Amino acid sequence: MTAKTHGQDAHTPLSKLQTGMFTLRLNFLPRITFLIVFSIIMSVPFWWMLSTSLKAEYQVLLFPPRWFPIPIKWQNYPDVFIKAPFVVWFGNTLFITVVSLVGTLFSASLVAYGFARIQFWGRNVLFILVLSTMMLPDVVTLIPTFILFSRLDWIDTFLPLIVPVFFGGSAFFIFLIRQYFTTIPFDLEEAAFIDGASTFTVFWRIILPLAKPVLGTVGLFSFLGNWNDFMRPMIYLNSPEKKTLAVGLRYFQSQWGTEWALMMAAATIMIVPVLIVFFFTQRFFVKGIALSGLGGR
Amino acid sequence: MGVTSLSLPGRRRLSKQARENIKGYLFISPWLLGFLLWVLGPMVASLVISFTEWDILTPPSFVGFGNYTKLLDPNVYFLKALYNTIYITAIGVPLQVILALFVAQFLNYRGRGVNLFRTIFYLPMVTPIVASALVWLMIFNPEFGLANTLLRLLRLPEQRWFLDPDLSKPLIIVWMLWHIGGSMVIFLGGLQSVPESLYDAAEVDGAGPVRQFFSITLPLISPVIFFVITTSIIGTFQVFTVAFITTGGGPIRSTLFYVLYLYKNAFEYLRMGFGSGLAWVLFVIILVVTLVQFKLANRWVYYEVS
Numbered sequence: 328m329t330a331k332t333h334g335q336d337a338h339t340p341l342s343k344l345q346t347g348m349f350t351l352r353l354n355f356l357p358r359i360t361f362l363i364v365f366s367i368i369m370s371v372p373f374w375w376m377l378s379t380s381l382k383a384e385y386q387v388l389l390f391p392p393r394w395f396p397i398p399i400k401w402q403n404y405p406d407v408f409i410k411a412p413f414v415v416w417f418g419n420t421l422f423i424t425v426v427s428l429v430g431t432l433f434s435a436s437l438v439a440y441g442f443a444r445i446q447f448w449g450r451n452v453l454f455i456l457v458l459s460t461m462m463l464p465d466v467v468t469l470i471p472t473f474i475l476f477s478r479l480d481w482i483d484t485f486l487p488l489i490v491p492v493f494f495g496g497s498a499f500f501i502f503l504i505r506q507y508f509t510t511i512p513f514d515l516e517e518a519a520f521i522d523g524a525s526t527f528t529v530f531w532r533i534i535l536p537l538a539k540p541v542l543g544t545v546g547l548f549s550f551l552g553n554w555n556d557f558m559r560p561m562i563y564l565n566s567p568e569k570k571t572l573a574v575g576l577r578y579f580q581s582q583w584g585t586e587w588a589l590m591m592a593a594a595t596i597m598i599v600p601v602l603i604v605f606f607f608t609q610r611f612f613v614k615g616i617a618l619s620g621l622g623g624r
Numbered sequence: 625m626g627v628t629s630l631s632l633p634g635r636r637r638l639s640k641q642a643r644e645n646i647k648g649y650l651f652i653s654p655w656l657l658g659f660l661l662w663v664l665g666p667m668v669a670s671l672v673i674s675f676t677e678w679d680i681l682t683p684p685s686f687v688g689f690g691n692y693t694k695l696l697d698p699n700v701y702f703l704k705a706l707y708n709t710i711y712i713t714a715i716g717v718p719l720q721v722i723l724a725l726f727v728a729q730f731l732n733y734r735g736r737g738v739n740l741f742r743t744i745f746y747l748p749m750v751t752p753i754v755a756s757a758l759v760w761l762m763i764f765n766p767e768f769g770l771a772n773t774l775l776r777l778l779r780l781p782e783q784r785w786f787l788d789p790d791l792s793k794p795l796i797i798v799w800m801l802w803h804i805g806g807s808m809v810i811f812l813g814g815l816q817s818v819p820e821s822l823y824d825a826a827e828v829d830g831a832g833p834v835r836q837f838f839s840i841t842l843p844l845i846s847p848v849i850f851f852v853i854t855t856s857i858i859g860t861f862q863v864f865t866v867a868f869i870t871t872g873g874g875p876i877r878s879t880l881f882y883v884l885y886l887y888k889n890a891f892e893y894l895r896m897g898f899g900s901g902l903a904w905v906l907f908v909i910i911l912v913v914t915l916v917q918f919k920l921a922n923r924w925v926y927y928e929v930s
Contacts, residue, residue, distance in 0.1 A: 355714075355733075355735075358733060362731065362741045364728060366741060366744045368785065369744060369747075369748065371763075371770075371834060372748075372759045372802065373747070373751075373765065375763055375770060376755070387768065388767070390767060390773070391776065392773060393770070400641075405921070434654040437652075437654060438652045438655040441647075441648050441650075441651025445644055445647050445648040445651060447645045447648025448648075452739060453652065453656075454783075458656065461915055462905065462910065463907070463910075464862050465862070466672065466886055466903055466906065467906060467907045468666035468667060468903075470666075470670060470673065470890050470903060471665070471669035471900070474896070491662050493654065494655065494661065494686050495654045495655030496658075501655060501682075519877060524646050551749075551750050555753060556751070557754050558864060567636060573729065573752050573754045574879075576633060576752075576758065577754070578756070583762075587762055591759070591762075594752070594754075594755035594758060596754060597755060598752065598755060601750050601751070601752070602747075605744075605746075609739075609746075
């Protein structure tokens with residue numbers, strides 16, 4: 328609040344106005360100070376995870392706790408792989424995530440194209456149905472779906488986690504991609520149709536390549552959702568060699584009391600791929616959000 | 625490619641509209657099938673199961689509305705779970721929205737560092753909930769946690785945190801507040817779509833930043849605020865993993881949230897009938913809350929007529 332009043336008192340030079348200090352015209356200094364302080368607060372849990380992951384187990388239990396691990400125990404990281412079937416879990420998670428990603432991108436964009444570009448009978452009603460399922464909590468369908476999968480003998484396989492993805496991904500993804508498709512000018516398609524291209528070719532060759540930003544957004548959301556998912560893998564996968572990372576993290580919690588350092592090392596390993604993917608896709612992400620109409624319109 | 629071959633033979637005989645219909649339904653067929661298989665089918669099944677008592681292992685027995693009347697039984701913790709969930713929604717969501725909007729205001733500038741800060745604030749959103757919940761458990765550990773160190777530094781009494789039924793829910797809310805990144809990015813998009821000229825005009829008229837915020841920013845981004853509030857409420861009603869990891873619902877059921885309660889009934893006690901009843905009640909609650917919000921939206925959400 329103090330920062331806001333500062334902005335009012337200061338003389339705002341005309342040049343600054345024109346270069347676009349939006350909304351509340353805060354001075355640069357209070358603005359940056361707030362952002363830095365807030366960033367530090369937000370980063371504390373990350374720092375805590377990282378520093379614990381490099382501590383010896385006895386150091387974790389010291390009170391008051393140490394901000395820095397001294398000495399640094401790198402051995403925790405190899406230990407994660409030695410003490411738990413971490414490589415297998417990593418592979419399982421990667422497999423589920425990648426298959427789901429492909430399934431989501433393909434099926435959601437196919438469906439989105441139908442809703443965005445083809446004038447079929449009942450389209451609006453069905454699209455409202457898509458939107459309304461966005462509000463539907465997953466747990467509402469959880470029990471019958473679980474029973475169905477157990478009758479199919481799919482429990483303790485990856486099938487319950489990847490098969491449903493091929494049916495349109497999720498309503499939210501269909502919505503995002505459809506919004507993006509509607510912003511692509513029709514002229515491009517018209518030309519291709521005149522040249523005799525089929526609808527699928529137009530979708531595959533013209534529309535999809537133009538929709539990279541939104542596909543990036545959806546891909547990121549899908550990757551995050553599946554990589555981090557906890558409830559469904561916990562319900563559907565039982566045997567130790569079928570676990571995913573999210574479920575496997577708790578291995579260090581139950582085994583011989585909690586091994587905090589190892590658990591935090593495992594958590595750090597789990598987060599690294601997410602961070603890499605996020606850093607590479609975030610420009611898609613921001614663009615996608617803005618263009619899909621979520622950001623204002 | 626199947627679309628090509630399927631629509632070709634009909635091209636001469638069928639009218640243009642009929643062809644569009646076939647094409648359209650082919651394109652949306654994955655969703656249509658998925659809707660029947662994973663949404664409509666399970667919902668009907670869930671309703672049917674909710675009228676039975678069923679542990680999957682033995683055949684179900686019909687109990688009528690038994691599972692629903694049981695909800696109000698004082699020995700059943702449905703009301704407790706509902707209360708806990710409403711508690712974190714009623715307190716957590718407004719705090720989240722206000723904080724996210726506040727931070728977005730600070731982020732809304734062109735220049736150095738915007739991308740960096742935005743990334744830092746968004747990072748909690750990409751962090752696995754299991755991981756962040758475990759970190760929370762460690763920071764708020766009564767014996768060696770960081771939180772108690774800070775209290776000691778400030779010469780305040782140390783706390784038992786997740787072991788204290790009065791603090792467990794607020795700790796979950798603090799955890800929620802760490803996750804403002806998603807709403808913040810959406811607000812930022814909203815703020816950037818407000819025309820600069822409006823602020824210039826307001827400034828000429830002598831309106832200060834606070835007045836500008838309430839008279840220009842707030843009305844113009846109200847659709848975004850509405851979107852964020854609606855989705856946050858739906859999301860908070862489904863809080864599960866963080867409580868499952870940190871407290872398992874305790875102490876003395878102070879963090880027994882609705883979905884956790886549902887999960888325990890269905891997958892720990894194998895009460896599929898009662899669990900399905902809970903699922904349907906949750907569905908109705910969310911439906912009603914969302915409809916009420918859309919109704920109320922007419923009063924405060926401002927839509928530009930263009």
